[in-house]
Amino acid sequence: MSRLTVNGVAIDDTFAEAFGMRATALVITGPNRKWARQAAVSMTGFATSVIGCGCEAAIDVELASSETPDGRPGCRVMIFAVSTDELQKQLQNRVGQCVLTSPGSACFAGMEGPTQLKLGAALRYFGDGWQISKKLGGKHYWRVPVMDGEFVCEATVGMTKEAVGGGNLLLLAGSNDKALAAAEAAVDAIGQVRGAILPFPGGIVRSGSKVGGKYKGMMASTNDAFAPTLRGVTKSELEPGVNAVLEIVIDGETSDAVAAAMRAGIKVVTDLGPEKGALRISAGNYGGKLGKFHYHLKDLLP
Amino acid sequence: MTALTFTLRAQPPERLDLSPLTPQGLAGLDRRAIAAIRIGQSKLGSTVGDNFRISGNDPNQIVFDGGSSRFDGVGAGLAEGAIRVVGDVGAQAGRAMRGGQLTIEGDAGTHAGSCMRGGRLEILGSAGDHLGAPLAGELAGMNGGVLVVRGRAGAFAADRMRRGLIAVLKGCGDHAGSRMIAGTLVVAGGAGEMPGYLMRRGSILLDRAPRSLSPSFVECGAPDSVFATLADRHLIAEGILKRPLLGKAPHRYGGDNAVLGLGEILFPA
Numbered sequence: 343m344s345r346l347t348v349n350g351v352a353i354d355d356t357f358a359e360a361f362g363m364r365a366t367a368l369v370i371t372g373p374n375r376k377w378a379r380q381a382a383v384s385m386t387g388f389a390t391s392v393i394g395c396g397c398e399a400a401i402d403v404e405l406a407s408s409e410t411p412d413g414r415p416g417c418r419v420m421i422f423a424v425s426t427d428e429l430q431k432q433l434q435n436r437v438g439q440c441v442l443t444s445p446g447s448a449c450f451a452g453m454e455g456p457t458q459l460k461l462g463a464a465l466r467y468f469g470d471g472w473q474i475s476k477k478l479g480g481k482h483y484w485r486v487p488v489m490d491g492e493f494v495c496e497a498t499v500g501m502t503k504e505a506v507g508g509g510n511l512l513l514l515a516g517s518n519d520k521a522l523a524a525a526e527a528a529v530d531a532i533g534q535v536r537g538a539i540l541p542f543p544g545g546i547v548r549s550g551s552k553v554g555g556k557y558k559g560m561m562a563s564t565n566d567a568f569a570p571t572l573r574g575v576t577k578s579e580l581e582p583g584v585n586a587v588l589e590i591v592i593d594g595e596t597s598d599a600v601a602a603a604m605r606a607g608i609k610v611v612t613d614l615g616p617e618k619g620a621l622r623i624s625a626g627n628y629g630g631k632l633g634k635f636h637y638h639l640k641d642l643l644p
Numbered sequence: 645m646t647a648l649t650f651t652l653r654a655q656p657p658e659r660l661d662l663s664p665l666t667p668q669g670l671a672g673l674d675r676r677a678i679a680a681i682r683i684g685q686s687k688l689g690s691t692v693g694d695n696f697r698i699s700g701n702d703p704n705q706i707v708f709d710g711g712s713s714r715f716d717g718v719g720a721g722l723a724e725g726a727i728r729v730v731g732d733v734g735a736q737a738g739r740a741m742r743g744g745q746l747t748i749e750g751d752a753g754t755h756a757g758s759c760m761r762g763g764r765l766e767i768l769g770s771a772g773d774h775l776g777a778p779l780a781g782e783l784a785g786m787n788g789g790v791l792v793v794r795g796r797a798g799a800f801a802a803d804r805m806r807r808g809l810i811a812v813l814k815g816c817g818d819h820a821g822s823r824m825i826a827g828t829l830v831v832a833g834g835a836g837e838m839p840g841y842l843m844r845r846g847s848i849l850l851d852r853a854p855r856s857l858s859p860s861f862v863e864c865g866a867p868d869s870v871f872a873t874l875a876d877r878h879l880i881a882e883g884i885l886k887r888p889l890l891g892k893a894p895h896r897y898g899g900d901n902a903v904l905g906l907g908e909i910l911f912p913a
Binding site: 371373411412413414446448472474475476477478479483485490491492494 | 807809826828845847867868869870871873874875877878881882906908
Protein backbone atom coordinates (compact mmCIF):
# COMPACT_ATOMS: atom_id res chain seq x y z
CA MET A 343 0.00 0.00 0.00
CA SER A 344 1.43 3.36 -0.98
CA ARG A 345 1.74 5.94 1.77
CA LEU A 346 1.92 9.65 2.10
CA THR A 347 3.69 11.29 4.99
CA VAL A 348 2.53 14.43 6.78
CA ASN A 349 4.82 15.81 9.48
CA GLY A 350 6.43 12.40 9.81
CA VAL A 351 3.09 10.61 10.24
CA ALA A 352 2.38 8.04 7.52
CA ILE A 353 -1.07 8.17 5.96
CA ASP A 354 -2.34 5.00 4.29
CA ASP A 355 -3.86 5.26 0.84
CA THR A 356 -7.11 3.73 2.01
CA PHE A 357 -10.61 4.80 2.97
CA ALA A 358 -13.12 4.56 5.77
CA GLU A 359 -16.33 2.85 4.75
CA ALA A 360 -19.55 4.13 6.34
CA PHE A 361 -23.25 3.45 6.18
CA GLY A 362 -26.47 5.42 5.88
CA MET A 363 -28.36 5.68 9.17
CA ARG A 364 -31.38 7.35 10.75
CA ALA A 365 -30.60 9.98 13.36
CA THR A 366 -32.27 12.45 15.65
CA ALA A 367 -31.05 15.04 18.12
CA LEU A 368 -32.30 16.35 21.45
CA VAL A 369 -31.49 19.35 23.58
CA ILE A 370 -31.44 18.25 27.21
CA THR A 371 -31.31 20.97 29.86
CA GLY A 372 -30.92 20.92 33.61
CA PRO A 373 -30.82 23.27 36.59
CA ASN A 374 -27.05 23.57 36.17
CA ARG A 375 -24.31 22.25 33.89
CA LYS A 376 -23.60 19.24 36.09
CA TRP A 377 -27.15 17.93 35.98
CA ALA A 378 -27.76 18.78 32.33
CA ARG A 379 -24.65 16.79 31.53
CA GLN A 380 -25.61 13.96 33.86
CA ALA A 381 -28.97 13.45 32.14
CA ALA A 382 -27.25 13.50 28.74
CA VAL A 383 -24.51 11.09 29.84
CA SER A 384 -27.02 8.64 31.32
CA MET A 385 -29.19 8.83 28.22
CA THR A 386 -26.29 8.12 25.90
CA GLY A 387 -24.80 5.37 28.06
CA PHE A 388 -24.55 1.84 26.64
CA ALA A 389 -24.96 3.22 23.13
CA THR A 390 -21.63 2.46 21.51
CA SER A 391 -22.64 0.25 18.63
CA VAL A 392 -25.91 -0.68 16.94
CA ILE A 393 -24.71 -4.30 16.98
CA GLY A 394 -25.20 -4.73 20.69
CA CYS A 395 -26.91 -1.59 21.94
CA GLY A 396 -29.64 -0.91 19.39
CA CYS A 397 -28.37 2.60 18.76
CA GLU A 398 -25.29 4.78 18.85
CA ALA A 399 -25.51 7.96 20.86
CA ALA A 400 -23.34 10.62 22.43
CA ILE A 401 -23.24 14.28 23.36
CA ASP A 402 -22.72 16.41 20.25
CA VAL A 403 -22.00 19.74 21.94
CA GLU A 404 -22.59 21.38 25.28
CA LEU A 405 -24.83 24.42 25.03
CA ALA A 406 -24.62 27.64 27.00
CA SER A 407 -27.73 29.01 28.73
CA SER A 408 -28.16 31.48 25.89
CA GLU A 409 -28.43 28.67 23.34
CA THR A 410 -31.20 26.56 24.93
CA PRO A 411 -34.99 27.02 24.73
CA ASP A 412 -35.41 27.45 28.50
CA GLY A 413 -32.31 29.55 29.22
CA ARG A 414 -30.60 26.86 31.31
CA PRO A 415 -27.39 24.99 30.57
CA GLY A 416 -27.84 22.04 28.25
CA CYS A 417 -26.38 19.46 25.92
CA ARG A 418 -27.26 18.52 22.37
CA VAL A 419 -27.22 14.75 22.07
CA MET A 420 -27.51 12.72 18.89
CA ILE A 421 -28.90 9.21 18.51
CA PHE A 422 -28.30 6.98 15.48
CA ALA A 423 -30.07 3.75 14.56
CA VAL A 424 -30.52 1.57 11.52
CA SER A 425 -34.30 1.96 11.21
CA THR A 426 -36.95 4.50 12.10
CA ASP A 427 -38.76 2.00 14.33
CA GLU A 428 -35.61 1.16 16.29
CA LEU A 429 -34.76 4.84 16.63
CA GLN A 430 -38.25 5.57 17.98
CA LYS A 431 -37.97 2.71 20.47
CA GLN A 432 -34.53 3.72 21.69
CA LEU A 433 -35.51 7.37 21.95
CA GLN A 434 -38.60 6.64 24.00
CA ASN A 435 -36.85 4.20 26.35
CA ARG A 436 -33.78 6.34 26.90
CA VAL A 437 -35.59 9.64 27.44
CA GLY A 438 -38.15 7.88 29.65
CA GLN A 439 -35.59 6.12 31.82
CA CYS A 440 -32.71 8.60 31.87
CA VAL A 441 -33.96 12.14 31.18
CA LEU A 442 -37.42 12.08 32.75
CA THR A 443 -35.81 10.63 35.88
CA SER A 444 -32.94 13.14 36.14
CA PRO A 445 -33.48 16.00 38.65
CA GLY A 446 -34.73 19.24 37.11
CA SER A 447 -34.33 18.06 33.53
CA ALA A 448 -36.22 19.18 30.44
CA CYS A 449 -36.05 17.83 26.92
CA PHE A 450 -36.45 19.65 23.61
CA ALA A 451 -36.20 18.78 19.94
CA GLY A 452 -32.65 19.30 18.66
CA MET A 453 -33.46 18.68 15.03
CA GLU A 454 -36.18 19.57 12.55
CA GLY A 455 -37.16 17.31 9.72
CA PRO A 456 -40.05 16.11 7.59
CA THR A 457 -40.34 12.88 9.58
CA GLN A 458 -41.31 13.27 13.22
CA LEU A 459 -40.56 10.92 16.10
CA LYS A 460 -42.68 10.89 19.23
CA LEU A 461 -41.01 12.37 22.27
CA GLY A 462 -43.34 13.91 24.88
CA ALA A 463 -46.24 12.55 22.87
CA ALA A 464 -45.20 9.09 24.06
CA LEU A 465 -43.90 9.98 27.54
CA ARG A 466 -46.93 12.03 28.56
CA TYR A 467 -48.76 8.93 29.74
CA PHE A 468 -46.44 8.88 32.75
CA GLY A 469 -48.54 11.83 33.92
CA ASP A 470 -51.47 9.47 34.54
CA GLY A 471 -54.04 12.04 33.46
CA TRP A 472 -52.38 15.04 35.15
CA GLN A 473 -50.18 15.84 32.15
CA ILE A 474 -50.73 19.22 30.49
CA SER A 475 -50.44 19.96 26.77
CA LYS A 476 -49.16 23.43 25.89
CA LYS A 477 -48.66 25.03 22.51
CA LEU A 478 -46.50 28.14 22.43
CA GLY A 479 -45.52 29.78 19.16
CA GLY A 480 -45.92 26.67 17.02
CA LYS A 481 -44.09 24.41 19.49
CA HIS A 482 -46.00 21.71 21.31
CA TYR A 483 -44.87 20.80 24.81
CA TRP A 484 -46.04 18.22 27.31
CA ARG A 485 -45.77 19.03 31.01
CA VAL A 486 -45.67 15.92 33.17
CA PRO A 487 -45.99 16.40 36.94
CA VAL A 488 -43.10 14.75 38.81
CA MET A 489 -41.81 14.88 42.38
CA ASP A 490 -39.59 17.96 41.89
CA GLY A 491 -42.14 19.91 39.88
CA GLU A 492 -42.69 19.26 36.21
CA PHE A 493 -40.89 17.45 33.42
CA VAL A 494 -41.29 19.59 30.29
CA CYS A 495 -40.78 17.75 27.05
CA GLU A 496 -41.39 18.76 23.45
CA ALA A 497 -44.07 16.57 21.86
CA THR A 498 -42.09 15.49 18.80
CA VAL A 499 -38.61 15.70 17.33
CA GLY A 500 -37.48 15.65 13.71
CA MET A 501 -35.46 12.85 12.21
CA THR A 502 -32.96 12.74 9.35
CA LYS A 503 -32.40 9.93 6.88
CA GLU A 504 -29.21 11.61 5.64
CA ALA A 505 -27.12 10.55 8.63
CA VAL A 506 -23.94 8.51 8.26
CA GLY A 507 -22.50 6.02 10.74
CA GLY A 508 -19.12 4.35 10.81
CA GLY A 509 -16.61 6.97 9.70
CA ASN A 510 -13.33 6.00 11.34
CA LEU A 511 -9.63 6.54 11.82
CA LEU A 512 -7.11 3.94 12.97
CA LEU A 513 -4.19 5.44 14.88
CA LEU A 514 -1.11 3.21 14.97
CA ALA A 515 1.57 4.07 17.52
CA GLY A 516 4.77 2.76 19.04
CA SER A 517 3.32 2.46 22.53
CA ASN A 518 -0.01 2.45 24.30
CA ASP A 519 0.68 5.88 25.82
CA LYS A 520 1.38 7.41 22.45
CA ALA A 521 -1.66 5.77 20.84
CA LEU A 522 -3.83 7.14 23.65
CA ALA A 523 -2.28 10.60 23.37
CA ALA A 524 -3.03 10.69 19.64
CA ALA A 525 -6.56 9.36 20.10
CA GLU A 526 -7.35 11.82 22.91
CA ALA A 527 -6.13 14.70 20.76
CA ALA A 528 -8.37 13.50 17.92
CA VAL A 529 -11.38 13.21 20.26
CA ASP A 530 -10.86 16.76 21.51
CA ALA A 531 -10.58 18.11 17.97
CA ILE A 532 -13.63 16.21 16.69
CA GLY A 533 -15.59 17.41 19.75
CA GLN A 534 -15.51 20.88 18.17
CA VAL A 535 -17.22 19.66 14.98
CA ARG A 536 -20.99 20.17 15.19
CA GLY A 537 -23.19 17.33 14.02
CA ALA A 538 -20.59 14.60 14.59
CA ILE A 539 -20.44 12.26 17.60
CA LEU A 540 -18.04 9.61 18.83
CA PRO A 541 -20.24 6.94 20.44
CA PHE A 542 -17.52 4.76 22.03
CA PRO A 543 -16.15 5.20 25.57
CA GLY A 544 -14.50 8.62 25.66
CA GLY A 545 -14.72 8.54 21.86
CA ILE A 546 -12.12 5.75 21.51
CA VAL A 547 -12.35 2.05 20.53
CA ARG A 548 -9.58 -0.39 21.37
CA SER A 549 -11.38 -3.48 20.10
CA GLY A 550 -11.81 -2.76 16.41
CA SER A 551 -13.63 -5.58 14.69
CA LYS A 552 -13.89 -7.41 11.41
CA VAL A 553 -17.10 -8.87 10.01
CA GLY A 554 -17.89 -12.42 11.19
CA GLY A 555 -15.53 -14.89 12.90
CA LYS A 556 -14.66 -18.55 13.16
CA TYR A 557 -17.44 -19.22 15.66
CA LYS A 558 -21.01 -19.63 14.47
CA GLY A 559 -23.26 -16.69 15.26
CA MET A 560 -20.51 -14.12 15.78
CA MET A 561 -21.43 -11.03 13.76
CA ALA A 562 -18.09 -9.43 14.49
CA SER A 563 -14.80 -10.55 15.93
CA THR A 564 -11.41 -9.06 16.74
CA ASN A 565 -9.59 -7.21 14.00
CA ASP A 566 -6.60 -9.54 14.06
CA ALA A 567 -4.85 -7.70 11.22
CA PHE A 568 -4.41 -4.71 13.57
CA ALA A 569 -3.78 -6.64 16.81
CA PRO A 570 -0.08 -6.23 17.67
CA THR A 571 0.19 -9.49 19.60
CA LEU A 572 -0.90 -11.41 16.52
CA ARG A 573 1.58 -9.72 14.22
CA GLY A 574 3.64 -12.87 13.72
CA VAL A 575 0.82 -15.36 13.40
CA THR A 576 -1.80 -13.66 11.22
CA LYS A 577 -1.83 -11.66 8.01
CA SER A 578 -0.99 -8.48 9.83
CA GLU A 579 -1.29 -4.86 8.71
CA LEU A 580 1.24 -3.78 11.30
CA GLU A 581 4.89 -3.11 10.67
CA PRO A 582 7.58 -3.65 13.30
CA GLY A 583 7.56 -0.89 15.89
CA VAL A 584 3.76 -0.58 16.08
CA ASN A 585 2.61 -1.78 19.49
CA ALA A 586 -0.84 -0.24 19.95
CA VAL A 587 -3.73 0.72 17.67
CA LEU A 588 -6.75 2.76 18.70
CA GLU A 589 -9.76 3.56 16.56
CA ILE A 590 -11.96 6.63 16.45
CA VAL A 591 -15.49 5.88 15.20
CA ILE A 592 -17.55 8.80 13.95
CA ASP A 593 -21.30 9.15 13.32
CA GLY A 594 -22.47 12.32 11.59
CA GLU A 595 -25.72 14.15 10.95
CA THR A 596 -24.56 14.41 7.32
CA SER A 597 -21.78 12.95 5.21
CA ASP A 598 -20.07 16.35 5.31
CA ALA A 599 -20.02 16.28 9.12
CA VAL A 600 -18.25 12.91 9.08
CA ALA A 601 -15.69 14.18 6.55
CA ALA A 602 -15.15 17.35 8.61
CA ALA A 603 -14.66 15.28 11.76
CA MET A 604 -12.15 12.96 10.07
CA ARG A 605 -10.30 15.95 8.64
CA ALA A 606 -10.11 17.56 12.10
CA GLY A 607 -8.86 14.29 13.59
CA ILE A 608 -6.17 13.77 10.95
CA LYS A 609 -4.98 17.35 11.34
CA VAL A 610 -4.49 17.17 15.07
CA VAL A 611 -2.83 13.74 14.95
CA THR A 612 -0.39 14.79 12.24
CA ASP A 613 0.29 18.04 14.13
CA LEU A 614 1.15 15.97 17.22
CA GLY A 615 3.73 14.03 15.19
CA PRO A 616 5.14 10.49 15.50
CA GLU A 617 7.34 11.25 18.52
CA LYS A 618 4.43 12.03 20.82
CA GLY A 619 1.57 10.28 19.05
CA ALA A 620 0.77 8.07 16.09
CA LEU A 621 3.32 6.71 13.60
CA ARG A 622 0.65 6.01 11.03
CA ILE A 623 -3.01 6.72 10.29
CA SER A 624 -5.18 4.16 8.56
CA ALA A 625 -8.90 3.52 8.23
CA GLY A 626 -11.24 0.54 8.34
CA ASN A 627 -13.29 -0.71 5.42
CA TYR A 628 -14.94 -3.85 4.13
CA GLY A 629 -13.55 -3.69 0.61
CA GLY A 630 -15.94 -0.93 -0.37
CA LYS A 631 -18.92 -3.13 -1.19
CA LEU A 632 -20.99 -2.81 1.99
CA GLY A 633 -21.07 0.89 2.78
CA LYS A 634 -22.41 3.65 0.57
CA PHE A 635 -20.02 6.28 1.93
CA HIS A 636 -16.26 6.15 1.34
CA TYR A 637 -13.89 8.64 2.95
CA HIS A 638 -10.42 8.47 1.38
CA LEU A 639 -7.75 9.65 3.78
CA LYS A 640 -5.78 11.33 1.00
CA ASP A 641 -8.77 13.63 0.35
CA LEU A 642 -8.91 14.69 3.99
CA LEU A 643 -5.33 15.75 4.58
CA PRO A 644 -4.69 19.09 6.29
CA MET B 645 -49.93 48.00 -5.28
CA THR B 646 -50.93 50.16 -2.35
CA ALA B 647 -53.06 49.17 0.60
CA LEU B 648 -56.80 49.26 -0.05
CA THR B 649 -57.82 52.14 2.21
CA PHE B 650 -61.30 53.00 3.48
CA THR B 651 -61.26 56.57 4.76
CA LEU B 652 -64.21 57.37 7.00
CA ARG B 653 -66.21 60.31 5.60
CA ALA B 654 -68.10 61.11 8.85
CA GLN B 655 -69.34 59.34 11.95
CA PRO B 656 -71.65 56.62 10.59
CA PRO B 657 -75.40 57.25 11.00
CA GLU B 658 -76.07 53.63 11.94
CA ARG B 659 -74.21 50.51 13.10
CA LEU B 660 -72.13 49.03 10.29
CA ASP B 661 -71.38 45.36 9.65
CA LEU B 662 -67.88 45.44 8.19
CA SER B 663 -67.44 41.69 8.03
CA PRO B 664 -67.61 41.62 4.18
CA LEU B 665 -64.55 43.88 3.96
CA THR B 666 -61.83 41.24 4.28
CA PRO B 667 -59.15 40.24 1.73
CA GLN B 668 -61.05 37.11 0.73
CA GLY B 669 -64.38 38.98 0.62
CA LEU B 670 -63.01 41.70 -1.67
CA ALA B 671 -60.82 39.56 -3.93
CA GLY B 672 -61.65 40.21 -7.56
CA LEU B 673 -64.05 43.10 -6.88
CA ASP B 674 -63.50 46.47 -8.55
CA ARG B 675 -63.89 49.72 -6.68
CA ARG B 676 -67.47 50.28 -7.86
CA ALA B 677 -68.56 46.82 -6.68
CA ILE B 678 -66.90 47.40 -3.32
CA ALA B 679 -68.61 50.78 -2.92
CA ALA B 680 -72.00 49.14 -3.54
CA ILE B 681 -71.70 46.61 -0.70
CA ARG B 682 -74.45 47.27 1.87
CA ILE B 683 -73.07 47.44 5.37
CA GLY B 684 -75.68 49.54 7.24
CA GLN B 685 -77.64 47.59 9.82
CA SER B 686 -80.70 49.84 10.19
CA LYS B 687 -83.40 50.69 7.70
CA LEU B 688 -81.03 53.28 6.21
CA GLY B 689 -78.97 50.43 4.75
CA SER B 690 -75.98 52.56 3.83
CA THR B 691 -73.27 51.21 1.55
CA VAL B 692 -69.49 51.19 1.74
CA GLY B 693 -69.39 54.14 -0.64
CA ASP B 694 -71.78 56.15 1.57
CA ASN B 695 -69.48 55.82 4.55
CA PHE B 696 -65.97 55.58 3.14
CA ARG B 697 -63.79 57.12 0.48
CA ILE B 698 -61.92 54.22 -1.17
CA SER B 699 -58.33 54.39 -2.36
CA GLY B 700 -55.55 51.92 -3.08
CA ASN B 701 -55.86 48.57 -4.80
CA ASP B 702 -54.32 45.75 -2.74
CA PRO B 703 -57.11 43.82 -1.02
CA ASN B 704 -54.53 41.82 0.96
CA GLN B 705 -53.63 45.01 2.85
CA ILE B 706 -56.76 46.74 4.09
CA VAL B 707 -56.68 49.94 6.13
CA PHE B 708 -59.64 51.66 7.79
CA ASP B 709 -58.55 55.26 8.21
CA GLY B 710 -60.78 56.45 11.01
CA GLY B 711 -62.77 54.27 13.37
CA SER B 712 -66.00 54.26 15.31
CA SER B 713 -67.64 52.23 18.04
CA ARG B 714 -70.31 51.55 15.41
CA PHE B 715 -67.87 49.40 13.33
CA ASP B 716 -69.04 45.85 14.03
CA GLY B 717 -67.48 42.63 12.76
CA VAL B 718 -64.27 44.19 11.51
CA GLY B 719 -62.06 41.40 10.14
CA ALA B 720 -64.61 38.72 11.02
CA GLY B 721 -63.62 35.43 9.40
CA LEU B 722 -60.27 36.84 8.28
CA ALA B 723 -58.21 34.00 6.79
CA GLU B 724 -55.12 35.73 5.38
CA GLY B 725 -53.70 39.17 4.70
CA ALA B 726 -53.74 42.13 7.04
CA ILE B 727 -56.36 44.61 8.23
CA ARG B 728 -55.47 47.73 10.20
CA VAL B 729 -57.97 50.08 11.81
CA VAL B 730 -56.76 53.57 12.69
CA GLY B 731 -59.36 54.20 15.38
CA ASP B 732 -61.94 52.38 17.50
CA VAL B 733 -64.16 49.47 16.53
CA GLY B 734 -67.44 48.10 17.86
CA ALA B 735 -68.50 44.55 18.68
CA GLN B 736 -67.10 41.26 17.44
CA ALA B 737 -63.89 42.50 15.85
CA GLY B 738 -61.96 39.54 14.43
CA ARG B 739 -64.72 37.12 15.32
CA ALA B 740 -63.95 33.61 14.02
CA MET B 741 -60.82 34.80 12.25
CA ARG B 742 -58.64 31.92 11.04
CA GLY B 743 -55.41 33.56 9.96
CA GLY B 744 -53.77 36.82 8.95
CA GLN B 745 -53.27 39.86 11.11
CA LEU B 746 -55.85 42.29 12.44
CA THR B 747 -54.58 45.41 14.19
CA ILE B 748 -56.91 47.84 15.94
CA GLU B 749 -55.15 51.01 16.95
CA GLY B 750 -57.98 52.22 19.19
CA ASP B 751 -60.46 50.50 21.51
CA ALA B 752 -62.61 47.48 20.71
CA GLY B 753 -66.13 46.67 21.90
CA THR B 754 -67.50 43.41 23.24
CA HIS B 755 -66.66 39.96 21.92
CA ALA B 756 -63.41 41.00 20.22
CA GLY B 757 -61.69 37.88 18.84
CA SER B 758 -64.75 35.84 19.70
CA CYS B 759 -64.19 32.21 18.72
CA MET B 760 -61.08 33.07 16.70
CA ARG B 761 -59.18 29.99 15.49
CA GLY B 762 -55.92 31.37 14.13
CA GLY B 763 -53.98 34.46 13.14
CA ARG B 764 -53.11 37.39 15.30
CA LEU B 765 -55.44 40.09 16.63
CA GLU B 766 -53.78 43.03 18.33
CA ILE B 767 -55.78 45.77 20.06
CA LEU B 768 -53.63 48.72 21.04
CA GLY B 769 -56.34 50.30 23.17
CA SER B 770 -58.78 48.51 25.46
CA ALA B 771 -61.31 45.77 24.78
CA GLY B 772 -64.84 45.33 26.08
CA ASP B 773 -66.38 42.37 27.90
CA HIS B 774 -66.23 38.78 26.62
CA LEU B 775 -62.84 39.05 24.94
CA GLY B 776 -62.39 35.94 22.75
CA ALA B 777 -65.55 34.51 24.23
CA PRO B 778 -68.37 32.60 22.55
CA LEU B 779 -71.72 34.14 21.70
CA ALA B 780 -74.73 32.85 23.61
CA GLY B 781 -75.31 29.19 22.77
CA GLU B 782 -71.82 28.46 21.48
CA LEU B 783 -69.89 25.78 23.35
CA ALA B 784 -66.31 27.04 23.04
CA GLY B 785 -64.64 30.44 22.83
CA MET B 786 -61.26 31.15 21.33
CA ASN B 787 -59.88 28.09 19.57
CA GLY B 788 -56.42 29.15 18.41
CA GLY B 789 -54.26 32.08 17.39
CA VAL B 790 -52.90 35.00 19.37
CA LEU B 791 -54.96 37.87 20.82
CA VAL B 792 -53.12 40.77 22.43
CA VAL B 793 -54.83 43.68 24.19
CA ARG B 794 -52.32 46.40 25.05
CA GLY B 795 -54.85 48.21 27.21
CA ARG B 796 -57.50 46.84 29.54
CA ALA B 797 -60.13 44.14 28.95
CA GLY B 798 -63.61 43.93 30.43
CA ALA B 799 -65.26 41.08 32.31
CA PHE B 800 -65.27 37.43 31.20
CA ALA B 801 -62.10 37.68 29.10
CA ALA B 802 -61.19 34.28 27.63
CA ASP B 803 -64.53 32.80 28.64
CA ARG B 804 -64.73 29.15 27.49
CA MET B 805 -61.36 29.50 25.76
CA ARG B 806 -60.15 26.22 24.30
CA ARG B 807 -56.81 26.84 22.55
CA GLY B 808 -54.38 29.66 21.74
CA LEU B 809 -53.01 32.63 23.65
CA ILE B 810 -54.72 35.75 24.98
CA ALA B 811 -52.61 38.47 26.59
CA VAL B 812 -54.11 41.53 28.33
CA LEU B 813 -51.48 43.99 29.46
CA LYS B 814 -53.24 46.60 31.61
CA GLY B 815 -55.56 44.52 33.69
CA CYS B 816 -58.98 43.02 33.14
CA GLY B 817 -62.40 42.80 34.74
CA ASP B 818 -64.01 40.08 36.81
CA HIS B 819 -64.13 36.37 36.00
CA ALA B 820 -61.21 36.34 33.57
CA GLY B 821 -60.77 32.86 32.11
CA SER B 822 -64.14 31.72 33.37
CA ARG B 823 -65.15 28.26 32.13
CA MET B 824 -61.84 27.86 30.31
CA ILE B 825 -61.50 24.52 28.53
CA ALA B 826 -57.78 24.92 27.79
CA GLY B 827 -55.34 27.45 26.34
CA THR B 828 -53.36 30.25 27.93
CA LEU B 829 -54.55 33.60 29.29
CA VAL B 830 -51.94 36.16 30.36
CA VAL B 831 -53.03 39.15 32.43
CA ALA B 832 -50.61 41.85 33.48
CA GLY B 833 -51.91 44.78 35.50
CA GLY B 834 -54.21 42.83 37.76
CA ALA B 835 -57.31 40.72 37.22
CA GLY B 836 -60.71 41.37 38.79
CA GLU B 837 -62.70 39.09 41.07
CA MET B 838 -62.42 35.32 40.79
CA PRO B 839 -60.24 34.67 37.76
CA GLY B 840 -60.57 31.13 36.43
CA TYR B 841 -64.10 30.70 37.79
CA LEU B 842 -65.24 27.19 36.75
CA MET B 843 -62.19 26.64 34.52
CA ARG B 844 -61.65 22.98 33.55
CA ARG B 845 -58.13 23.07 32.14
CA GLY B 846 -55.79 25.77 30.83
CA SER B 847 -53.37 28.27 32.31
CA ILE B 848 -53.96 31.76 33.63
CA LEU B 849 -50.68 33.62 34.06
CA LEU B 850 -50.86 36.73 36.25
CA ASP B 851 -48.26 39.34 37.15
CA ARG B 852 -49.46 39.47 40.77
CA ALA B 853 -51.47 37.43 43.25
CA PRO B 854 -55.18 37.43 42.37
CA ARG B 855 -57.41 39.68 44.46
CA SER B 856 -59.84 36.85 45.08
CA LEU B 857 -60.19 33.25 43.98
CA SER B 858 -63.10 30.87 43.94
CA PRO B 859 -62.85 28.75 47.12
CA SER B 860 -62.60 25.64 44.97
CA PHE B 861 -59.04 26.58 43.92
CA VAL B 862 -56.27 24.94 45.95
CA GLU B 863 -52.72 26.04 46.65
CA CYS B 864 -50.14 23.89 44.76
CA GLY B 865 -46.75 25.21 45.91
CA ALA B 866 -44.06 27.00 43.94
CA PRO B 867 -41.47 24.57 42.54
CA ASP B 868 -39.05 25.62 39.79
CA SER B 869 -40.99 25.74 36.56
CA VAL B 870 -39.47 25.28 33.13
CA PHE B 871 -42.87 26.07 31.65
CA ALA B 872 -42.87 29.49 33.35
CA THR B 873 -39.52 30.27 31.75
CA LEU B 874 -40.70 29.05 28.35
CA ALA B 875 -43.85 31.18 28.64
CA ASP B 876 -41.89 34.26 29.75
CA ARG B 877 -39.41 33.88 26.91
CA HIS B 878 -42.16 33.28 24.38
CA LEU B 879 -44.08 36.41 25.46
CA ILE B 880 -40.93 38.51 25.17
CA ALA B 881 -39.93 36.96 21.82
CA GLU B 882 -43.41 37.67 20.43
CA GLY B 883 -43.09 41.31 21.44
CA ILE B 884 -46.03 41.00 23.85
CA LEU B 885 -44.11 41.73 27.06
CA LYS B 886 -40.82 43.51 27.68
CA ARG B 887 -39.78 41.67 30.83
CA PRO B 888 -40.51 38.25 32.38
CA LEU B 889 -43.95 37.90 33.95
CA LEU B 890 -43.62 34.82 36.15
CA GLY B 891 -39.95 34.27 36.98
CA LYS B 892 -38.31 30.96 37.72
CA ALA B 893 -40.62 29.50 40.38
CA PRO B 894 -44.12 31.01 40.34
CA HIS B 895 -46.87 30.21 42.84
CA ARG B 896 -49.44 27.82 41.50
CA TYR B 897 -53.11 27.39 42.34
CA GLY B 898 -54.98 24.43 40.84
CA GLY B 899 -58.63 24.45 39.97
CA ASP B 900 -61.43 24.97 39.53
CA ASN B 901 -62.26 21.89 41.58
CA ALA B 902 -65.93 22.70 41.32
CA VAL B 903 -65.53 21.27 37.82
CA LEU B 904 -62.65 19.21 36.34
CA GLY B 905 -59.92 20.92 38.37
CA LEU B 906 -57.04 20.51 35.88
CA GLY B 907 -56.53 24.24 35.31
CA GLU B 908 -53.93 26.44 36.93
CA ILE B 909 -53.33 30.02 37.96
CA LEU B 910 -49.66 31.03 38.11
CA PHE B 911 -48.24 34.27 39.50
CA PRO B 912 -44.76 35.37 40.60
CA ALA B 913 -43.56 34.31 44.03
